[in-house]
Amino acid sequence: MATEAALALGGNLGDPVAAFAAALAALRRHPGIRLGRLSPVYRTAPWGKTDQPEFLNMAALVETTLAAEELLALCLALERAGGRERRERWGPRTLDIDILTYGEEAIDRPGLQVPHPRIAERAFVLAPLAQIMPDRLIGGRTVTALLKAVADETIRRDE
Numbered sequence: 411m412a413t414e415a416a417l418a419l420g421g422n423l424g425d426p427v428a429a430f431a432a433a434l435a436a437l438r439r440h441p442g443i444r445l446g447r448l449s450p451v452y453r454t455a456p457w458g459k460t461d462q463p464e465f466l467n468m469a470a471l472v473e474t475t476l477a478a479e480e481l482l483a484l485c486l487a488l489e490r491a492g493g494r495e496r497r498e499r500w501g502p503r504t505l506d507i508d509i510l511t512y513g514e515e516a517i518d519r520p521g522l523q524v525p526h527p528r529i530a531e532r533a534f535v536l537a538p539l540a541q542i543m544p545d546r547l548i549g550g551r552t553v554t555a556l557l558k559a560v561a562d563e564t565i566r567r568d569e
């Protein structure tokens with residue numbers, strides 16, 4: 411029985427597009443993964459720690475027979491393969507792969523929170539996600555509505 415999961419890919423060191431391509435190729439080769447829709451790649455201002463290079467971000471839809479913990483372990487292995495050393499929290503990284511959604515499940519275990527707890531405040535996640543699952547409800551609101559709320563918030567704060 412397969413589960414649809416949305417993954418967020420990000421990076422701001424080295425060649426993030428090459429890191430994305432390598433991670434997606436590895437996912438494509440994995441027997442427990444069927445790769446689905448991919449968002450475009452977005453160039454995004456750093457969120458959280460702002461004194462670092464801008465990021466590239468994208469989102470990918472997968473159908474997986476892996477359990478959520480197994481999918482997380484695979485994402486962490488792909489991050490390491492992409493040369494990721496976990497240095498400072500929210501600091502620059504070559505490749506980051508986060509599980510945004512796993513089916514309709516809500517999971518809150520150490521190291522695995524799904525849907526990702528900060529989706530609603532991150533345009534760099536919502537913009538790519540809106541390209542692959544615009545009508546998915548998260549916290550009772552569609553991804554499209556969440557993206558609009560973040561965009562409006564950004565515009566209002568800049569006034």
Ligand SMILES: Nc1nc2nc(S)n(CCO)c2c(=O)[nH]1
Pocket residue numbers: 419420421454455456457458459465466467499500501506508534
């Ligand atoms: N624009 C942008 N800012 C970020 N801040 C952090 S932490 N990250 C890593 C995501 O967990 C990002 C990111 O991927 N993109």
